Amino acid sequence: xxxxxxxxxxxxxxxxxxxxxxxxxxxxxxxxxxxxxxxxxxxxxxxxxxxxxxxxxxxxxxxxxxxxxxxxxxxxxxxxxxxxxxxxxxxxxxxxxxxxxxxxxxxxxxxxxxxxxxxxxxxxxxxxxxxxxxxxxxxxxxxxxxxxxxxxxxxxxxxxxxxxxxxxxxxxxxxxxxxxxxxxxxxxxxxxxxxxxxxxxxxxxxxxxxxxxxxxxxxxxxxxxxxxxxxxxxxxxxxxxxxxxxxxxxxxxxxxxxxxxxxxxxxxxxxxxxxxxxxxxxxxxxxxxxxxxxxxxxxxxxxxxxxxxxxxxxxxxxxxxxxxxxxxxxxxxxxxxxxxxxxxxxxxxxxxxxxxxxxxxxxxxxxxxxxxxxxxxxxxxxxxxxxxxxxxxxxxxxxxxxxxxxxxxxxxxxxxxxxxxxxxxxxxxxxxxxxxxxxxxxxxxxxxxxxxxxxxxxxxxxxxxxxxxxxxxxxxxxxxxxxxxxxxxxxxxxxxxxxxxxxxxxxxxxxxxxxxxxxxxxxxxxxxxxxxxxxxxxxxxxxxxxxxxxxxxxxxxxxxxxxxxxxxxxxxxxxxxxxxxxxxxxxxxxxxxxxxxxxxxxxxxxxxxxxxxxxxxxxxxxxxxxxxxxxxxxxxxxxxxxxxxxxxxxxxxxxxxxxxxxxxxxxxxxxxxxxxxxxxxxxxxxxxxxxxxxxxxxxxxxxxxxxxxxxxxxx
Numbered sequence: 001x002x003x004x005x006x007x008x009x010x011x012x013x014x015x016x017x018x019x020x021x022x023x024x025x026x027x028x029x030x031x032x033x034x035x036x037x038x039x040x041x042x043x044x045x046x047x048x049x050x051x052x053x054x055x056x057x058x059x060x061x062x063x064x065x066x067x068x069x070x071x072x073x074x075x076x077x078x079x080x081x082x083x084x085x086x087x088x089x090x091x092x093x094x095x096x097x098x099x100x101x102x103x104x105x106x107x108x109x110x111x112x113x114x115x116x117x118x119x120x121x122x123x124x125x126x127x128x129x130x131x132x133x134x135x136x137x138x139x140x141x142x143x144x145x146x147x148x149x150x151x152x153x154x155x156x157x158x159x160x161x162x163x164x165x166x167x168x169x170x171x172x173x174x175x176x177x178x179x180x181x182x183x184x185x186x187x188x189x190x191x192x193x194x195x196x197x198x199x200x201x202x203x204x205x206x207x208x209x210x211x212x213x214x215x216x217x218x219x220x221x222x223x224x225x226x227x228x229x230x231x232x233x234x235x236x237x238x239x240x241x242x243x244x245x246x247x248x249x250x251x252x253x254x255x256x257x258x259x260x261x262x263x264x265x266x267x268x269x270x271x272x273x274x275x276x277x278x279x280x281x282x283x284x285x286x287x288x289x290x291x292x293x294x295x296x297x298x299x300x301x302x303x304x305x306x307x308x309x310x311x312x313x314x315x316x317x318x319x320x321x322x323x324x325x326x327x328x329x330x331x332x333x334x335x336x337x338x339x340x341x342x343x344x345x346x347x348x349x350x351x352x353x354x355x356x357x358x359x360x361x362x363x364x365x366x367x368x369x370x371x372x373x374x375x376x377x378x379x380x381x382x383x384x385x386x387x388x389x390x391x392x393x394x395x396x397x398x399x400x401x402x403x404x405x406x407x408x409x410x411x412x413x414x415x416x417x418x419x420x421x422x423x424x425x426x427x428x429x430x431x432x433x434x435x436x437x438x439x440x441x442x443x444x445x446x447x448x449x450x451x452x453x454x455x456x457x458x459x460x461x462x463x464x465x466x467x468x469x470x471x472x473x474x475x476x477x478x479x480x481x482x483x484x485x486x487x488x489x490x491x492x493x494x495x496x497x498x499x500x501x502x503x504x505x506x507x508x509x510x511x512x513x514x515x516x517x518x519x520x521x522x523x524x525x526x527x528x529x530x531x532x533x534x535x536x537x538x539x540x541x542x543x544x545x546x547x548x549x550x551x552x553x554x555x556x557x558x559x560x561x562x563x564x565x566x567x568x569x570x571x572x573x574x575x576x577x578x579x580x581x582x583x584x585x586x587x588x589x590x591x592x593x594x595x596x597x598x599x600x601x602x603x604x605x606x607x608x609x610x611x612x613x614x615x616x617x618x619x620x621x622x623x624x625x626x627x628x629x630x631x632x633x634x635x636x637x638x639x640x641x642x643x644x645x646x647x648x649x650x651x652x653x654x655x656x657x658x659x660x661x662x663x664x665x666x667x668x669x670x671x672x673x674x675x676x677x678x679x680x681x682x683x684x685x686x687x688x689x690x691x692x693x694x695x696x697x698x699x700x701x702x703x704x705x706x707x708x709x710x711x712x713x714x715x
Contacts, residue, residue, distance in 0.1 A: 015035055016031060016035060018062045019031055019035070019064075019078070020074075021065045021066075022068070027070075030071050030072075030075055031061075031071060031074055031075055033095070034078040034079055035078055037079065037095060039054060041086070042054040042057060042081065045081070047081075049155060049156060049161065049167070050159065051152065053081050053085075055155075056080075056151055057078050057079075057080060059151035059155075060077045060078075060147050060148050060151045061077040063150055063151060064077045064147050066186060067143070067147075067186050067187065068338075072103065073140040073143065073144065075100050076103030076107065076140070076144055077144045077147060079092065080104060080107045080144060080148060082104055083105050092104065103138060103140055103141055106138065106141035107141055107148070111145070111148075139182070142178065146178065146182075146184065146191070147187060149171060150194075152167065153167065153168075153171065153190070153195065153198075154194070156194070156198070157197070164198040165199060168198035171191050171195040172191075172195045172196075175191050176191045176192050176195065189250070189251070192250035192251070193248050193250050195250070196249060197249075203253065204253075207249050207252055207253055219244070221270060221321075222270060222272065224322060226242045226243075226244070229288070229289065229329075232288050232291075238284060238285060239277070240274050240275060240276050240281075241276075242274050244270075244271065270321070270325065270327050271330065272328070272329045272330070273332075274289075274329060274330065274332075275333065275337050276331065276333060282332065285315075286317065289317060289329050289331070290317070290319070293321050294319060295319050296319060296320065299316075299318035300315075300316065301317075303316065304336070312336075312339065313332060313339065313340075314331065315332070316330055317331075392404050392405070393405050393408075394444045394445070395409075395414055395445075395446055395447075396446065396448070398447060398448075403417050403418065405442065405471075405472055406471050406472050409441070409442055409471040410440060410442060410468070411428075411431070411436060411440065411450065412426055412438050412439075412462060412470050412475060413442075413470060413472040414448050415475075416478050417472070417475070418450070423475060424456065424457050424458055424478075425453045425454070425456055425457075426438065426458075427453050428451035430449040431447070431448055432446055432447055438469055439468045439469050441468075441471075458482055458483075460483070462475075462479050473679075473680070476680075480679070481678075488530065491533045491534065492526050492533070494529075495529030495530055495533035495534075496525075498533065498539075499513070499516075499528065499532055499542065502539060502542050502543065513528075516528065516542075519545045519624070520537055520542070520545050520620075521617070521620030521623075540603060541603070544603065544604045583607030584600070584607055584608045584609075584610055587610060587612075589611070589617040590611050590612040590617065591642050591643050591715070592641075593641045593690065593692075594634045594692065595693060596612045596613075596693075597612065597614075598610050598611065598612060598632045599611055599618060599630065600630035600632035601618060601621055601625075601628050608630060640689040640691060641691070643687070643689075643690055644686070644687050644715025645685070645688070645714065646683070646685050646711075646712070646713050646714070646715045647659065647684040647703060647711070647712055648682070648683055648684075648709075648710045648711040648712075649681070649710055651680055651682040655706075656675060656684070658706050658707075659684070659686070659703055662706060663688065663702070665702070666699055668688050668689070668695065670686055672685075672686070672687035673685070673686055681710075700712050
């Protein structure tokens with residue numbers, strides 16, 4: 001059980017004994033220096049809980065001593081707030097070196113993460129993953145933070161505060177599961193009991209009364225059980241240490257809640273702990289217990305052969321003990337007991353022994369600390385919705401807000417994560433107050449400030465993977481959207497200029513752009529401008545719509561249609577049903593190819609435009625002028641037909657070259673290519689000439705076989 005220091009202001013000398021328990025001369029001197037350094041620094045300072053900083057430091061360090069943490073860890077606990085209160089942070093390193101300074105700085109970083117998210121309950125479980133960042137470099141940082149939270153709850157237990165409930169909820173969501181994962185039982189039970197008391201005061205008191213009513217009876221019962229079991233074990237040559245183990249209140253309530261049990265059904269309210277020298281003695285002791293008392297079915301767990309994730313090892317069994325009452329018995333070795341009580345803190349005892357030259361102990365230490373890395377990927381206590389920890393970094397804004405980014409992210413990624421416009425205007429960055437280049441990879445815990453221009457946009461270099469400016473998909477997507485939007489704006493501007501030029505030439509200055517767009521089947525003028533710039537609407541169609549807007553004559557009748565003087569190429573292969581030698585043209589919007597089903601549409605001045613029957617442009621034209629549709633079919637003529645092919649593929653280097661080579665092998669003449677990249681995908685449109693549909697099918701087939709190609713379709 002944790003020894004709690006009295007939280008009255010004390011001098012550095014008087015506070016040393018409980019903090020230095022179990023340490024030697026040089027280590028005690030280190031702690032004395034830490035206390036002397038901290039006492040004047042903390043004078044008059046209070047924490048957000050209202051507790052004096054000096055009293056908190058004493059209680060915190062005493063808690064670390066109780067779990068057996070090493071001298072450097074205890075000193076860092078005393079100096080937990082020094083980085084915040086010191087005007088010159090270099091003083092701390094000059095006085096105590098890099099190790100202790102790093103631990104104290106790590107504690108302050110974890111505290112800042114807590115400050116940044118304490119008003120966002122929905123993010124609290126995510127904070128747990130952020131706290132584990134401290135483990136990457138030194139798990140002692142997290143142990144100090146746990147001891148600090150335990151000390152805060154002790155203070156709140158004596159001083160009523162409206163923040164009790166929020167501290168308690170946060171503790172049960174974050175700190176208690178973390179203490180459990182680290183196996184620090186001495187801190188875990190206190191964190192849970194204090195929090196339970198604040199959240200459910202009446203229920204806490206009810207269970208406490210149940211325990212108090214039976215305390216004297218339980219103590220007499222346990223003394224008798226210890227005498228009986230000790231006698232039997234000594235008869236077999238075993239030398240055990242047997243004690244009664246208290247069951248903490250939150251654990252009792254949690255078992256009642258999760259298993260739906262009454263208080264009378266809790267088997268381990270009365271419990272014995274048996275400690276023996278060796279592992280073989282554990283199983284021998286288990287045999288004595290089961291021979292002496294009747295085991296309760298399904299209440300046996302062997303955590304020696306199958307340790308828990310936090311390295312906890314012990315034999316657990318429940319029996320019908322003396323007088324027919326249930327009794328839990330835990331059996332373990334001294335080493336297992338140290339691990340169970342102190343958890344990860346016990347590893348520093350091995351480390352100190354290893355420094356003295358015990359090679360075997362060094363090997364044991366290396367084996368035991370190997371599991372620390374596994375802590376980074378746990379999933380049992382807290383649901384995780386983000387990628388694995390090693391794939392994510394957590395960076396602070398100047399205001400202390402935590403931003404999670406993919407590992408390897410740069411200030412540019414950080415800027416886009418804050419706001420798209422800030423990303424576009426990003427021109428520089430400060431990392432922890434120092435100027436940094438935009439391609440510098442960020443690390444967890446760093447504080448980043450973006451230097452932005454008043455206006456402007458991103459650089460195309462940011463999209464070059466070799467330059468390393470951007471790591472996150474979100475930033476890359478926003479940059480591409482910016483360039484796509486700019487390209488679209490340029491296209492619309494070019495189309496607008498062409499339309500306005502034609503309006504002036506046609507002397508239709510009073511024509512409504514909205515009306516003109518509607519006549520040509522577009523929802524708004526910008527869509528019309530873009531279509532004109534892309535040649536999806538030709539000038540003759542535009543002229544026809546302008547004439548209509550001025551109230552001029554409708555389209556010419558079939559008799560007035562211009563006759564073709566000479567047919568050649570693909571036009572010789574088009575027949576207008578019921579008509580002879582009409583001038584025809586294949587529509588650019590859908591580029592029909594035999595044997596596509598086709599229809600003709602009478603235009604003004606250009607004869608009949610031939611469309612595929614499923615052409616969207618033809619559908620819009622037919623809705624406005626159904627009288628201009630003509631039945632059309634393919635004749636027997638031969639020639640070259642222009643076709644569009646659209647390709648969707650995963651963007652990769654050499655993709656355009658590979659498609660061009662594949663078409664060239666089929667002797668296909670490519671006349672135009674347009675490409676666009678968005679969200680790691682390439683969207684391409686190829687325009688080429690073919691002789692017949694069979695050649696088109698071969699072109700589609702060879703392109704579909706290329707690496708990364710997702711979809712191939714007619715344009």
